[in-house]
Amino acid sequence: MEKNEREAPLIWIPGGNREPETPPREEQEFSIPRELPLLPTRDVVAFPFMILPLFVGREASIKAVDEALSRDRLIFLVAQKRAEIEEPTPQDIHQVGTVGMIMRMLKLPDGRIKILVQGLAKGRIEEFTQIQPFYRIRISILEEPEIKETTLETEALVRSVREGLEKAVSLGKAIPPDLVVVVNNLEDPGKLADLVASNLGLKVEDAQQILETLNPMDRLKRVAQILYRE
Structure with missing residues (x-):
């Protein structure tokens, strides 16, 4: 099996x-x-x-x-x-x-x-x-739309995901310890969303929904919602 x-x-x-x-x-x-x-x-x-x-x-x-x-x-x-x-x-x-x-x-x-x-x-x-x-x-x-410039909304969302991940680690979630370091040095919203999502131990349904979301900002918003839901 x-x-x-x-x-x-x-x-x-x-x-x-x-x-x-x-x-x-x-x-x-x-x-x-x-x-x-x-x-x-x-x-x-x-x-x-x-x-x-x-x-x-x-x-x-x-x-x-x-x-x-x-x-x-x-x-x-x-x-x-x-x-x-x-x-x-x-x-x-x-x-x-x-x-x-x-x-x-x-x-x-x-x-x-x-x-x-x-x-x-x-x-x-x-x-x-x-x-x-x-x-x-x-x-x-599948090609995702390109983000041509960083907006205040993008910066706020990236910061929110970083803070949510740090909080999850402080609460003892099973997250690789060096993930926070990598996330803090990653600016691309799409790669950030994928990296965090793949390390949260999500149900297949939630992870699949994130994978199928092509817009990087929408994908990062879904990850933020999951982080703060947890």
């Missing part, structure tokens, strides 16, 4: 102050294929620019990972609508997910594999092009 057990996401922001031991592929222009193998996840939503350890155990999922590793190491990560479904159909899978690059893969004694995946870009499933032995899908890349 595969539960996508996970450790805390590693923090890596392009231009930030921390990278994993084996640095991910630097920000460089390369073409993301529009057709990719699909890895449905049960209890986690992957965000761009996050580095996520995942345990994979379902036969179809392992084959999807093998396919990605035999080509360009790219795979599409998307959450299931209901975690308890063992063999999800296309209708059981959300449409919006994240293109990820498999950085490492480790075979475990119990037959599962552990992978380390770096999120690259948001995408939407347009078509299932293969069903067996694993899902292959055609995607479109």
Whole structure:
């Protein structure tokens, strides 16, 4: 059985102050294929620019990972609508997910594999092009609107999220201790929203809603609401 057990996401922001031991592929222009193998996840939503350890155990999922590793190491990560479904159909899978690059893969004694995946870009499933032995899908890349200038509203919202995160840490929430340091040095609203959201241990429904919100300011507002709701 595969539960996508996970450790805390590693923090890596392009231009930030921390990278994993084996640095991910630097920000460089390369073409993301529009057709990719699909890895449905049960209890986690992957965000761009996050580095996520995942345990994979379902036969179809392992084959999807093998396919990605035999080509360009790219795979599409998307959450299931209901975690308890063992063999999800296309209708059981959300449409919006994240293109990820498999950085490492480790075979475990119990037959599962552990992978380390770096999120690259948001995408939407347009078509299932293969069903067996694993899902292959055609995607479109989702571009978010650019924020051309920093307004007082943006500054206030960024400050609110930083303060909310610091309060959550002071209350003993299970948040990586160095996250606050990274957040305090991050100005981009979209990346800030994704980074904080991916480290709050959110329910899949809440995290998926944030992932699907393309406007960076709207996304950051949702994260602020969740922080202060908690």
